[in-house]
Amino acid sequence: MGWFDYNDVGIDLGTASVLVYVKGKGIVMREPSVVAVERQSGKMMAIGEEARIMLGRTPGNIVAVRPLRDGVISNFHDTERMLRYFLRKVIGRKLFFKPRVVVCVPSGVTEVEKRSVIEATEEAGARNTCLIEEPIAAAIGAGIDIGEPVGHMVLDIGGGTTDIAVISLGGAVLSDSIKIAGDKFDEAMVRYVKKKYNMLIGERTAEEVKINIGSAFPRREEAYMEITGRNLISGLPKTITLSSNETIEAFQEPLNSIMETVHGVLERTPPELASDIAENGICMTGGGALLYGLERLLTERCKIPCYVAEDAISCVAIGTGKALEIENLDQFSQYSIYDYKRGNYYDNY
Incomplete structure (x- = not known):
């Protein structure tokens, strides 16, 4: 069956919510990335939607927190327990056949932050973990054929980070990530x-x-x-x-920061790709893209047509899921997915 099989899972590990895609089933779970923990014992009281309801309403002995901040893990132990709970929820308790997992990370994360995602996922029960950059996954999920030698620009506004990337031939030619979302x-x-x-x-x-x-x-x-x-x-x-x-x-301040970052990426874009982007438009994904009038504001500021992808919130998770399909991976896997255990880019072994 190749590198991936029926037990494969794609995870959009977001600051605000976690979406889980199981190969052959689609998105099977969408939960807020919130955990409620008892202060004294460290016992997990609630995870996901149950914990989100508790935010700002907990008694002194319980604290409801988000273990991910600004697109990266801020509390390793809680993230690992949350991931373990979600994996068991979608696969069942029989983690005898450990799943192989592809996880999305923002394009600007450091090697240390990537390593912490890998370790948290494998501590949670994954057999092998690979990473895919969020803009790449978002583009795939939005239905863009990223394997073509044509420039596409993706603006992914999540809960913790905004990722902007110019994609061509399956890889990010230029990318930028800011912790404003x-x-x-x-x-x-x-x-x-x-x-x-x-x-x-x-x-x-x-x-x-x-x-x-x-x-x-x-x-x-x-x-x-x-x-x-x-x-x-x-x-x-x-x-x-x-x-x-x-x-x-x-919202003036965060909006201006996002506009400036998009403008900065456009300024550095090679002219051939810039002409492709002017023709294809900027694709907006993520929950933040649903803010009313954001595409109109971006179109007005950048003088380039912008559009919100269909099912913008799920784009990254859908893209991760599509990356699990080996036939779709062939054209761009060498650029997009990195296998840290083997120390090389994914190949058909």
């Missing part, structure tokens, strides 16, 4: 409400505002949402109504 939009929302209304809101409330009325470009009809937080002057609960135009103002 969905989480930074939430933080910007918290700061804005604190500064303008003297009110403190939680991360979950900020995320709900971003999803429901968050905008990067003015809407035809302004949207409104009521939110409740703590008044910083009186210390009592307070409710205000936010408008979509206020979210544009709140």
Whole structure:
């Protein structure tokens, strides 16, 4: 059967959520990457959606945390336990036949960070682990034929990182990764409400505002949402109504950083590939790409057509899954997937 077989798993190990793709079944699990741990014993109380509900609502003896921050592992032990739980959930408890796993990593991660992903995945029960860069996986998942000698640009806005890559002949010609993405939009929302209304809101409330009325470009009809937080002057609960135009103002800083990074990659792009990108447009993937009007803002700033991929949130996981299909790998595997145990790029052995 070659390197991969029926028991193979593709994992989009995201800062905000983990998506698991099983070969032949598609995406079988989508859970928030949150764990709830008892402080004293270190016992795992909840993982995934159950733990996400606890964020900001736990008693003193329990802490709900995200073991991944800015696209990389910040708590190795919790990440390993979370991965073990997810692998057992999708494969069953019979980890006798250990799966071989392909994991997505941001394009800007260091060798040490890559090694920690490999080790956490193998501690969790993987037989062998390979890495694939997120923009490559996102492009495959978006249906782009990356094996052709044609330039494509992918902008993947996740929870912790934004990855930009110019792809041709199966590899990233140019890439850049910044730690400004969905989480930074939430933080910007918290700061804005604190500064303008003297009110403190939680991360979950900020995320709900971003999803429901968050905008990067003015809407035809302004949207409104009521939110409740703590008044910083009186210390009592307070409710205000936010408008979509206020979210544009709140998100200015992270949006400008993303635009500057895209602009910087375009400036370094070889002219032949730049003409291909101008013709094909910029493909946007990831949950952050769903922010209202972001593609219009990018089109206006870069003078290049932009479009959001179908099922943008799942693109990276779908691309990882497609990378498990050996016949699709042939044209670009030597550029995309790296096998750290063998110390060489994947080949048909």
